[in-house]
Amino acid sequence: AQRVTQPEKLLSVFKGAPVELKCNYSYSGSPELFWYVQYSRQRLQLLLRHISRESIKGFTADLNKGETSFHLKKPFAQEEDSAMYYCALKENAGNMLTFGGGTRLMVKP
Amino acid sequence: DAGVIQSPRHEVTEMGQEVTLRCKPISGHDYLFWYRQTMMRGLELLIYFNNNVPIDDSGMPEDRFSAKMPNASFSTLKIQPSEPRDSAVYFCASSRQGLSYEQYFGPGTRLTVT
Numbered sequence: 480a481q482r483v484t485q486p487e488k489l490l491s492v493f494k495g496a497p498v499e500l501k502c503n504y505s506y507s508g509s510p511e512l513f514w515y516v517q518y519s520r521q522r523l524q525l526l527l528r529h530i531s532r533e534s535i536k537g538f539t540a541d542l543n544k545g546e547t548s549f550h551l552k553k554p555f556a557q558e559e560d561s562a563m564y565y566c567a568l569k570e571n572a573g574n575m576l577t578f579g580g581g582t583r584l585m586v587k588p
Numbered sequence: 589d590a591g592v593i594q595s596p597r598h599e600v601t602e603m604g605q606e607v608t609l610r611c612k613p614i615s616g617h618d619y620l621f622w623y624r625q626t627m628m629r630g631l632e633l634l635i636y637f638n639n640n641v642p643i644d645d646s647g648m649p650e651d652r653f654s655a656k657m658p659n660a661s662f663s664t665l666k667i668q669p670s671e672p673r674d675s676a677v678y679f680c681a682s683s684r685q686g687l688s689y690e691q692y693f694g695p696g697t698r699l700t701v702t
Contacts, residue, residue, distance in 0.1 A: 495670060504700040507637065511689060513689055522591070522630075522692075522693045522694065522695055523591075523681075525689075552617075555672055565630075567689075569688070569689050574636070574643070575621075575644060576633070576691065578623075578630060578632075578633075579630065580629075581630050
């Protein structure tokens with residue numbers, strides 16, 4: 480069965496510092512990976528997907544199949560990036576998402 | 589569009605009582621998902637529907653939990669009888685056919701069972 484692990488429950492950085500939120504997965508097939516974000520008092524929403532290879536709000540994530548990782552990175556964190564971040568996996572032919580435990584990012588001024 | 593609507597937003601009940609959570613998906617969406625969020629276990633998928641039909645309910649914890657989707661615009665998640673360990677935030681999400689990965693979440697229902 481597939482599994483998504485986010486080893487850090489809380490990550491605290493200063494504004495302007497680089498940030499990396501870790502995500503590791505276990506899945507025997509070819510997965511699709513996503514990052515979801517929940518800002519304070521807002522709904523959980525899709526941030527980015529690995530297939531699109533895009534940068535959203537300065538965040539990027541590269542799928543590393545060798546390390547089975549999909550870490551979320553941003554070179555210079557902003558206070559408005561403070562939120563709860565979830566990594567999620569979808570089986571290639573499936574419709575369900577398996578979420579990691581989430582990492583709370585706090586960006587201090 | 590108001591997005592996915594969930595009610596109630598907060599529910600406090602006593603152990604043994606029946607609890608019914610409600611969800612209205614976004615119009616035109618074919619998939620509906622129920623999740624439970626706790627500190628210990630994170631976000632867990634309980635059940636999901638496609639075109640009102642339950643597809644996978646393997647995440648439903650036990651027989652005390654049941655979910656229905658009588659039509660395309662309404663779903664319920666029922667817990668009977670409720671127990672303190674059911675205390676969590678319950679989310680409903682919906683998505684379109686072919687875009688099941690892009691799920692639109694509701695605001696959640698915070699359930700407290702005393």
